[in-house]
Amino acid sequence: MALPTETFVIKTPCSSANIGPGFDVIGLALSMYLELHVTIDRSKARSEHPLNCRVTYEGEGEGTDEISLDPQVNLLTRVALYVLRCHDQRSFPVETHVHIKNPIPLGRGLGSSGAAVVAGVMLGKECGRLHHLTPERLFDFCLMIGEASVLLSLLLCLSPQRPSILHVFDPLANTGTTAKERHPDNVGAALFGGFVGTYLKPLAPEDVARVEIPLSEVLPAPAGGVDTGVKPPEPPHGIGHHIKFPWAPEIKAVAIIPEFEVPTAKAREVLPSQYPRPDVTFNLQRIALLPVALGQSPPDPELIYLAMQDKLHQPYRQTLIPGLTEIVESMTPATQPGLLGVCLSGAGPTILALATSNFAEIAERIIAKFRENKIVCNWKVLEPAEGTQVVRA
Numbered sequence: 001m002a003l004p005t006e007t008f009v010i011k012t013p014c015s016s017a018n019i020g021p022g023f024d025v026i027g028l029a030l031s032m033y034l035e036l037h038v039t040i041d042r043s044k045a046r047s048e049h050p051l052n053c054r055v056t057y058e059g060e061g062e063g064t065d066e067i068s069l070d071p072q073v074n075l076l077t078r079v080a081l082y083v084l085r086c087h088d089q090r091s092f093p094v095e096t097h098v099h100i101k102n103p104i105p106l107g108r109g110l111g112s113s114g115a116a117v118v119a120g121v122m123l124g125k126e127c128g129r130l131h132h133l134t135p136e137r138l139f140d141f142c143l144m145i146g147e148a149s150v151l152l153s154l155l156l157c158l159s160p161q162r163p164s165i166l167h168v169f170d171p172l173a174n175t176g177t178t179a180k181e182r183h184p185d186n187v188g189a190a191l192f193g194g195f196v197g198t199y200l201k202p203l204a205p206e207d208v209a210r211v212e213i214p215l216s217e218v219l220p221a222p223a224g225g226v227d228t229g230v231k232p233p234e235p236p237h238g239i240g241h242h243i244k245f246p247w248a249p250e251i252k253a254v255a256i257i258p259e260f261e262v263p264t265a266k267a268r269e270v271l272p273s274q275y276p277r278p279d280v281t282f283n284l285q286r287i288a289l290l291p292v293a294l295g296q297s298p299p300d301p302e303l304i305y306l307a308m309q310d311k312l313h314q315p316y317r318q319t320l321i322p323g324l325t326e327i328v329e330s331m332t333p334a335t336q337p338g339l340l341g342v343c344l345s346g347a348g349p350t351i352l353a354l355a356t357s358n359f360a361e362i363a364e365r366i367i368a369k370f371r372e373n374k375i376v377c378n379w380k381v382l383e384p385a386e387g388t389q390v391v392r393a
């Protein structure tokens, strides 16, 4: 009897991180979805494709260098393979076809890479039939992915052993941010959905060693690399956590998306390693308001506008996003009916305006500001979205 063909769809939302003052903490899942249409034909004895996996792609970045169809190179399939190999499965089941449909623009601050990592982890779970992996455990796997320096530095900062590793990354040293921190905000939103606060827990000393590993040893070797058969290091348990905040149903998110890309890594390099105390206090005062302000129905525009102000990342990122400060300050609820607040989405360059009405007018005003700097944009009205789903026919 022929083995059945299994099909399922993994659906992961895009996200907007930070929402003003919540740098590296707050994330909002939004209604634009990365979809993986997966077919596993277990009737075949062998596959002609590397790692038994054929990747096809349509959508943003299609046909460009940013998206590889090689399962050993593509971010999504490499992440899936990491999860599989942590569970003693060296490759995808024979024969897997992953068709990626991606409407999330790349490098625009709408969490395309976060969605790819979350969908990749879920792909590994489903292909490997790893039913014991809870969403919380999948979050740990997501947090192992990133530039080695990114993950290492953050986890080590949180470690009780921190003083002994300051030669690796000293967050107090005024050396810029060449070593970058891992941020759980966009993956947290894409995985769990809704409006979330995310945080990382200090690691137990025995777990510190487990995260001191180059990314190349976490993710399987890229094309041309040799599969050594070595099991990659599993994530420590309970790295990342989240809490869901309420969201007032009247509030929609208008995303104004410039045509150019700002890689997140680059947008983190322009941030300082030290901040003036008044700027930190300024953000702390606003972050204490933000989740409450956005959960209240009916929304209070003046409160939300105030709660969305930031001094920790947006002012610095204007070196990469012409006109950013002016755009963020260009209107208030008093001068634009329907507007609640304006911020940079994630690492940018997308601008997120929260509003209850007059969406087109708000978008047009921001687009006009970008146009003064010869930047072309499109825009969308998005709503809070559920987290990652696996849909079976």
Ligand SMILES: Nc1ncnc2c1ncn2[C@@H]1O[C@H](COP(=O)(O)OP(=O)(O)O)[C@@H](O)[C@H]1O
Pocket: 034, 066, 067, 068, 074, 075, 076, 100, 102, 105, 106, 107, 108, 109, 110, 111, 112, 113, 114, 116, 262, 263, 264, 265, 346, 347
């Ligand atoms: N669906 C996808 N499949 C493979 N790679 C992806 C996918 N989505 C994003 N990426 C990778 O992530 C990069 C963008 O990541 P990043 O600079 O963090 O911007 P963003 O704000 O969009 O997450 C892309 O250049 C691409 O390499």
Ligand SMILES: N[C@@H](CCOP(=O)(O)O)C(=O)O
Pocket: 015, 017, 018, 023, 024, 025, 108, 109, 110, 111, 112, 113, 114, 183, 185, 186, 264, 267, 268, 313, 345, 346, 347, 348
């Ligand atoms: N907190 C991060 C969020 C980056 O999100 P992305 O969607 O731009 O990848 C940051 O601000 O750097």
